[in-house]
Amino acid sequence: MDSQTVLLAVLDGLSYGALLFLVAVGITIIFGVMNIVNMAHGSMFAIGGYLAATVGGWLLAASLSPYWAAVLLPVVAVVVGVVLGGLLESLLIRRIYGKDPVLQLLVTFAAFMIFEDLQRLVWGGQPYSSSELVSALGVIDVLGISYTTYQLLVVPGTALLVFFALRLALRRTLVGKQVMAVAHHREVSTTLGINVRRVCLFTFMAGSALGALGGAMSVQTTSWVLGIGAEMIVLSFAVAATAGLGQIEGALVAAVLIGLARSFSVYLLPELEVLMPYIIMTLVLLFRPQGLFSVAQARRV
Amino acid sequence: MKRCVLTRLLGASLLALGAVAAHAQAPKPGELKVGITTFLTGPASVFGLPAKAAAEMIIEDINAKGGIGGVKVVPMFIDEGVGGDRMLSEYRRLVQEQGVRVMLASISSGSCNILAPVAEDLKVVNIMYDCSAQRILEDRRYQYVVRSHGNTTSEHLSSVLYLLRTKPDFKTIAVVNQDYAHGRDSWEMFITALKVFKPDVKVVAELFPKFGATDFSTEVSRLQALRPDVVLSTSWGGDLDTFIRQAAQRGLLRNSTFMLSLGESSLERLGNTLPEGVIIGARGDHYFLHPQFKDDPQFQSFVKRFKERTGKYPIYPVFHMAQALSALQAGYDIALKQNGGAWPTDEQLAAALHGSDSAGLTNKVLIREDGQGMEWQLWGVTKKDPAYNFPVLDRMAMYPPELVTAPVGQNSLEWVQSLKPSIINDPSILTFPASTSAK
Numbered sequence: 001m002d003s004q005t006v007l008l009a010v011l012d013g014l015s016y017g018a019l020l021f022l023v024a025v026g027i028t029i030i031f032g033v034m035n036i037v038n039m040a041h042g043s044m045f046a047i048g049g050y051l052a053a054t055v056g057g058w059l060l061a062a063s064l065s066p067y068w069a070a071v072l073l074p075v076v077a078v079v080v081g082v083v084l085g086g087l088l089e090s091l092l093i094r095r096i097y098g099k100d101p102v103l104q105l106l107v108t109f110a111a112f113m114i115f116e117d118l119q120r121l122v123w124g125g126q127p128y129s130s131s132e133l134v135s136a137l138g139v140i141d142v143l144g145i146s147y148t149t150y151q152l153l154v155v156p157g158t159a160l161l162v163f164f165a166l167r168l169a170l171r172r173t174l175v176g177k178q179v180m181a182v183a184h185h186r187e188v189s190t191t192l193g194i195n196v197r198r199v200c201l202f203t204f205m206a207g208s209a210l211g212a213l214g215g216a217m218s219v220q221t222t223s224w225v226l227g228i229g230a231e232m233i234v235l236s237f238a239v240a241a242t243a244g245l246g247q248i249e250g251a252l253v254a255a256v257l258i259g260l261a262r263s264f265s266v267y268l269l270p271e272l273e274v275l276m277p278y279i280i281m282t283l284v285l286l287f288r289p290q291g292l293f294s295v296a297q298a299r300r301v
Numbered sequence: 302m303k304r305c306v307l308t309r310l311l312g313a314s315l316l317a318l319g320a321v322a323a324h325a326q327a328p329k330p331g332e333l334k335v336g337i338t339t340f341l342t343g344p345a346s347v348f349g350l351p352a353k354a355a356a357e358m359i360i361e362d363i364n365a366k367g368g369i370g371g372v373k374v375v376p377m378f379i380d381e382g383v384g385g386d387r388m389l390s391e392y393r394r395l396v397q398e399q400g401v402r403v404m405l406a407s408i409s410s411g412s413c414n415i416l417a418p419v420a421e422d423l424k425v426v427n428i429m430y431d432c433s434a435q436r437i438l439e440d441r442r443y444q445y446v447v448r449s450h451g452n453t454t455s456e457h458l459s460s461v462l463y464l465l466r467t468k469p470d471f472k473t474i475a476v477v478n479q480d481y482a483h484g485r486d487s488w489e490m491f492i493t494a495l496k497v498f499k500p501d502v503k504v505v506a507e508l509f510p511k512f513g514a515t516d517f518s519t520e521v522s523r524l525q526a527l528r529p530d531v532v533l534s535t536s537w538g539g540d541l542d543t544f545i546r547q548a549a550q551r552g553l554l555r556n557s558t559f560m561l562s563l564g565e566s567s568l569e570r571l572g573n574t575l576p577e578g579v580i581i582g583a584r585g586d587h588y589f590l591h592p593q594f595k596d597d598p599q600f601q602s603f604v605k606r607f608k609e610r611t612g613k614y615p616i617y618p619v620f621h622m623a624q625a626l627s628a629l630q631a632g633y634d635i636a637l638k639q640n641g642g643a644w645p646t647d648e649q650l651a652a653a654l655h656g657s658d659s660a661g662l663t664n665k666v667l668i669r670e671d672g673q674g675m676e677w678q679l680w681g682v683t684k685k686d687p688a689y690n691f692p693v694l695d696r697m698a699m700y701p702p703e704l705v706t707a708p709v710g711q712n713s714l715e716w717v718q719s720l721k722p723s724i725i726n727d728p729s730i731l732t733f734p735a736s737t738s739a740k
Binding site for chain 1: 340341342343344346347349350382480506507508509510511513515516518519520522523525526538539540542543546547550551552553570574613
């Protein structure tokens with residue numbers, strides 16, 4: 001394997017890892033604060049993608065500049081997060097905080113399946129896509145291999161932006177500090193006068209919006225089909241588990257690690273590509289059952 | 302004593318019943334329930350939903366003309382997307398509890414592999430309408446299971462012949478297929494046939510990304526570095542669309558000739574992402590602008606009605622469904638005639654299907670004595686056409702079933718290796734001239 005191949009594999013791995021991070025970080029925050037493994041997160045990813053494709057179609061029909069998509073993608077994500085995430089939290093998830101984890105899994109999985117049927121109802125069985133933004137941004141040549149600007153700069157850039165914004169928000173803003181407090185200890189936070197209910201709702205919306213953003217970004221290069229949410233939930237759960245549930249920094253490292261391992265395996269051992277995320281997860285969990293970055297129970301976000 | 306009499310009575314009546322069943326014809330049912338497995342969920346819904354729409358449309362037409370042998374046809378659908386075990390129990394439920402006597406199953410070869418032996422055990426007529434694994438009918442002889450279309454051999458042998466005809470002097474090839482039975486089997490068949498006609502061909506990459514993969518950027522980078530003359534993909538649905546879109550965005554389609562064996566089903570969706578000069582297959586004798594039928598009023602009206610009903614042009618599963626339903630009608634017609642007009646038993650219907658030939662929307666398909674359908678294979682190359690917002694097929698060629706299907710009783714992979722290069726230009730191949738200019 002020469003240095004050119006290594007560079008190419010690194011570029012591919014980083015770009016894939018960035019996308020993975022966007023989705024996995026949502027599931028990570030929700031777990032960190034509410035201690036719930038949210039299977040319905042896959043639906044946010046899927047619906048975010050479908051909605052972004054629909055909006056992309058409107059843009060195309062209205063013959064507006066494809067750059068509008070760059071503005072509309074975050075809007076789509078926020079709408080999905082606030083509306084669906086908000087509904088889900090206030091109607092369902094709120095009732096199962098602190099309950100048996102098996103029950104929590106079953107409830108969120110049921111929500112996932114309901115959303116799956118809703119997607120079929122609304123968008124049908126045909127693949128959706130929307131790639132005008134990617135085409136408009138053009139390609140960059142690296143060592144004679146063309147990469148789209150979108151995958152090389154936009155996706156990793158967004159992932160880094162989200163990462164730093166989250167860190168900043170959690171450490172420097174009042175809401176962020178309240179979220180951290182709730183993650184530390186619910187009851188104590190309540191006694192301190194924090195509106196835990198509102199913090200949970202807000203966190204759930206933000207986590208869902210991140211999942212939807214991942215979907216909206218993915219649909220620019222991927223065809224959206226029924227069942228796409230299930231694929232992503234498994235993968236992003238592998239990332240979150242490798243990282244240590246609730247670890248944002250860990251999620252970034254684990255996503256990049258899995259992305260790189262996957263792209264190197266395409267060059268070296270294509271047969272192992274599918275297995276790579278799970279091999280890494282198994283290896284990490286064998287030696288660090290709490291995940292790469294989990295520290296004692298002190299803090300979860 | 303009393304019990305003894307009762308037992309004897311029961312025994313006698315059972316005997317009588319048995320005797321009646323052996324001689325009499327099956328009673329004419331009030332309605333003919335036809336079970337259909339199709340993907341209503343999951344990524345393969347891209348085939349399942351059009352197939353279901355086609356079944357409903359064609360069955361409405363059949364019923365409007367008085368049904369089959371005067372009996373109204375009632376379709377009952379099972380979702381293939383729920384997985385093998387659940388589909389199987391649904392299948393058994395339809396046959397054993399709902400009184401379904403004819404099944405059209407399935408789309409996936411995985412499903413057919415599971416269902417074919419079960420249909421034989423249940424003695425229910427099963428027409429395989431879209432699954433192509435040739436082994437199902439080569440490894441075992443079935444009485445109740447037939448296939449109303451071509452198989453992996455005819456689909457991929459014809460693809461090799463068409464590739465060698467359109468681009469004879471390529472040297473390197475790479476494959477990007479989905480990592481599951483169809484992706485692996487079709488590549489095995491393709492490369493076996495290709496090596497027979499072109500032993501010095503170099504396979505530079507064999508990539509089998511995960512079924513349902515959403516990101517092919519590493520595969521695309523690797524192919525850009527390798528620059529193979531030909532890139533083959535037998536993928537379909539979202540996987541194929543995503544791969545082609547990501548490859549096109551990065552200019553890979555300009556460097557290599559792409560060959561998409563199931564590309565016909567993605568043409569409309571991919572739109573102008575697909576450049577000119579991509580080799581496209583249709584898994585048989587299907588295309589909404591079929592060179593022999595596009596001016597036929599009946600064909601035109603079907604295409605038009607399907608488009609109005611679903612918003613899309615018909616793709617190959619629609620044509621496969623039409624073939625299966627016409628085979629079913631032909632089977633009943635023959636069995637009714639042989640039976641002097643009385644309603645046939647399942648056994649008689651199964652026998653009548655073997656050797657029947659019937660036309661769906663395009664050319665006739667003969668069902669051989671081993672149950673295999675003899676179907677033409679259509680191939681073409683993409684070309685832009687201002688009348689459509691997606692490329693159409695040009696320089697089409699059609700391969701006759703006798704040329705590309707292994708004879709009865711022969712193993713396809715062995716038979717393919719005995720072929721001679723002269724069949725690349727066999728006179729039985731129908732070719733259609735390149736359109737001079739887009740109208």
